[in-house]
Each structure stands twice: as structure tokens, then as C-alpha cells.
Amino acid sequence: MKDFQLEHDIEQAKNGNELVRHQLINRYKPYILNIVRHICKRVVSWSDEESSIGLIAFNRAIDTYESGKGRTFINYAYFLINRDLINFFHQKNRNNKILSLDYQPEGQESLITEIEIEQAMRDYQVKVESIELVDEILELDQQLNEYSIGFEELEKSSPKHRDTRETIHHIVHDFMEDKECMNELFRKKRFPTTLFVRKTGYHHKTFERYRKYMITLILIELHPEWEHLRRFVK
Amino acid sequence: MKEVDGGVVVKVTEKQIVLFCNNGTFKNIPRSKNHFPLIGERISYKGKTKLFQPKGWMALASIACLLFLMFTMVPIKDAEAAYIVAFDINPSIEVYLDENLKGMSIVSLNSDGSQIVSKINYKGKDLSQIVNLIIDQCVKQHYLSSDGNSLVATTIIPTQDERKITQSQLKSLIQTSLKQHKVTADIDVELGSKKMVKVAHENNLSVNKYKEYKDLKDQGVDISLETARSTPMNQLVKKEKKKNNQSDKNPSNNKNQNKNNQSNNNQGNNKSKDKQNPGQAKKNENKPNQNNQGQNNKGQNNSNKEK
Secondary structure: OOHHHHHHHHHHHHOOOHHHHHHHHHHHHHHHHHHHHHHHOOOOOOOOHHHHHHHHHHHHHHHHOOHHHOOOHHHHHHHHHHHHHHHHHHHHHHHOOOOOOOOOOOOHHHHOOHHHHHHHHHHHHHHEOOHHHHHHHHHHHHHHHHOOOOHHHOOOOOOOOHHHHHHHHHHHHHHHHOHHHHHHHHHHOOOOHHHHHHHHOOOHHHHHHHHHHHHHHHHHHOOOOOHHHHHHOO | OOOEEEEEEEEEOOOEEEEEEOOOOEEEEEOOOOOOOOOOEEEEEEOOOHHHOHHHHHHHHHHHHHHHHHHHHOOOHHHHOOEEEEEEOOOEEEEEEOOOOEEEEEEEOOHHHHHHHOOOOOOOOEHHHHHHHHHHHHHHOOOOOOOOOEEEEEEEEEOOOOOOOOHHHHHHHHHHHHHHOOOOEEEEEEEOOHHHHHHHHHOOOOHHHHHHHHHHHHOOOOOOHHHHHHOOHHHHHHHHHHHHHHHHHOHHHOHHHHOOHHHHHHHHHHHOOEOOOHHHHHHHHOOHHHHHHHHHHHOOOOOOOEO
16 A cells, blocks of 8 residues: 555544554554564454454554654654553553453553654664565455455475566466456455466466466555566566 | 465464465464464464475375385295195285294286186195185186196295195195096196295296296297296197207217116106096006106206106
């Protein structure tokens, strides 16, 4: 998602558009869980309190994010989730009791300083290759979900040899030039193997094996703005 | 010696980390207990070594298959068996027996033998039962008939010192079975050694055929291994008989035989395998001196032959 689109959506959500807020949260859910697990260093599910704190922090990030300060939304959200979870752990240790879901860190806003945010941004940027790449991965993940494909399934359908990879790229290129096949793919949200085999004469087995990988390639090719992801497939 | 590959984390699940690798493929690597990398984090992992790539595995698998085939093709039971009894009727069969003369395995050495072996259930059966089953199948498949032109050539190869079966006992077993099936055939029972089995197998011949081949060679008959392999056992024996008869008619051809013309005549008859004619068998048994003489004359070639 381009920065201006994201900022527009955040602005909409701030102004009370609950649908856009809901869409934003849904899109970043895997990312929120990933950050929570990264900070907690253990498997956390949506039924755990830590993930709820992450969600609340993210929701607050939508409300408090200011685009004009030269920071990205993802980074800001990471900072808030991290901070809230640390406060939660401190409080939990102090009280030695489980907190309720409507937990709010005390005096949270006053504790945030620009220096802290800058430091958190630097730490985060050291960890991830690039914030834009994170955004692209989340978007790709969301789009793959529409085709019922999870990232973890793609290893099996990835071509192992360079020759095969090149062949797959040629096939994808041919596929994308065929409007009927592309329309069929968008409409049915699955690879139109029979139609494409009939048109091109490629072997049926190739598609069965590499189908999910080819859909991923097509989605990346369809998004020239995903500059960071596209570097991997070139 | 592992290669280090790299990729960017696209997903972290409970058990694995999904990487989008530099070569454009996806890779799932196991996640260690407290390691939860962030999406977008670059991670290096140790890939598989060249040695264990498919080509390496294929080579190893091929070697393993070859070794397996080598061990399964060679009758390894031979080493464990107390006795080997080799039959050549034209079907060439080797029966491996334990110290109690119970069947351990049966190996066919030619296609005719395979037809017989496939119909025989030797498990838990002793030598007399196995002999009976072999004769039974040979009669059913018309390798033996009542015309008297058939031959049952056998060799006992004991692999241990203890002898629970003698040549005469085996001959008697075969005779009884032939009688029961109302067929007649010459019976030849000889004694062999493990070394002989080894040499015969090396030449891709059955023990009986190899002995006959050696006899013919010793008598100056020009015969190749290939011919011996493809010629039925009774034909080989006929060749030997014919050669013997020629020698009888031209004793001067064989200086060593000059002194024993009388014995040679007897040998001619004796060398022709024992007919399934009780009368004649009895007659032969009643002439031990003659037999001994015959054996002595033939002796250089095969002192163990029982007539």
C-alpha cells in the first residue's frame, strides 16, 4: 500500500470511518501478532492477553499517528505495541496478578518522548530489511489469502532448480498475456489449469506442482509498486 | 560444510519460519524455541550440503541397490545349508537342506527349473518329500515319461562332516518316486564338493552339467561352455556314451585303456546311467567287483561316481 493511501485510510479511520479502521486492523493483524510474539519471545495466540494489548496499542496508533513527523506508521505501531507490552509486564510483575482486557498503561501519552520514538524507529529499522518491504509482505499475504494460499505452503511449490525457475517465469509471462486466463484467475480465485493447458500445450503436471508459486509470482508482477518484493523474483 | 543461504521473513508460525529467499523461492526453516523474528527481518540459514543433494543421494541409492541385488541374487543360503542336492532332469534345480535334511530353499538354474520351483512348497518338508514333489512336477510338465529316455542326474554336496544322506539312499528315494509316478529314467547320483559348486556357478552351469562338461573335455570332446549350458543333460550324457563307445571300438586310440579293454566294456555299460530297471540295478549291485573295476578305469575323472 502506497504511503498516501495508508495515510488517507488512517485519516478516514481517525474521523470515525469504522469500516476503514476495521480493514486496517484486519490487514495488519498478522503483523501485530508477529510483533507481540517477537517481544514476548513465545507462541501467543489471539486468545492471549498479550495479543489483545497489541491490538489495543495498534488501534491507538491509528488514532495518534501523525504523518508529518517523518516516521512510518508501521514503525510507530511497533513502538506503541512494544511499549505497552513492556508496561504490562512491569505491572504484572508488580501486582503478580492477571490484568483485565481493558488494561490501559498508566500515563502512557506523557511517557512518550520524541527521543524514545526516534530510538525505537532506529532499533526497528536495524531489525527489518526495510519498512516498505514489511508493508509489501503484509499486502502480499492478504492477497494470497484470497486465493487460499498461506506463505508456509509455498515451499512445496517452489521450483528448486534454476532451469525450472526460468521455465516457470516464462509460463507466468505467457499466462499474464492471456486476458481470458487472467480474468478466470481473478474471477474464480484459482489457477485455470485446464484452460491454460488447452491454449498453450504446457504439461498439466507442471501446473499442479507449481500452481501456488505461479499465483504468487503473478500477484507480485501485477504490483509494480512492490519494488522490494520484485527484487527477489528478478 | 553447509552452504549459507539467506532470505527475508514473511511469516512466523508456531513451528517454522517462512523465508522468501534471494533466489525467488520460499523456504520453511524450523523455529528455535524463543526465536520469533520480525516480518521483514533478514535471516541466514544453513542449507543442505552438495553431498546430500539429489544426485549424491541417487548415487548412494544405486550402490545400495547393487549391493542388495548382489546379496539377493547369490544363493546365500548355501553358506548356512548342511547339504545341497543338485538335480538336472533338464530343469536344473538346487535344493538347500539343513542338518536334518529339511528344505531351506530351492533355487532354479534355468527357465525349466523356474517352472518346477514355482510349483513346489518346500517349507517344512524333508528331502524325500521334496524329491517326490520335484519328480511329480517333472512328470506333470512332461520332463519325465515312461519312454526311458530321461535322465535324473543328481549330485549331493555335503557342506559339513556329518553325512545323513548317502548316494545310495538318494538314489533309492528317486527310484521309489519314479515308480510311484510310473515313469522310467536313468538315475545318476554323484558326490560333489562346495568347491565344485562354486566353480560350476562361476561358469554359469549346474553342478551336474559342469561335471559332465569336465568329463567330456577330459575325454577330448570339443565342447564349449555355451554348448554345455544349452544342451539338455541327457544329451550331454549321450555324447559321453557315444565317445566311450568309440573308444571301445578303437582301443588303440587310448593307450591307457589298452590294458583294461575288458573293464572298458563294463564301464561303457556302467557309465550309461542306471536305468530305472530294478532288475538291472540289482544286477549291477550284485557285481561289486565289476563296478569297482569300472570306477577304477573311469577313476581319473570321477572317483566318486556311484553306479
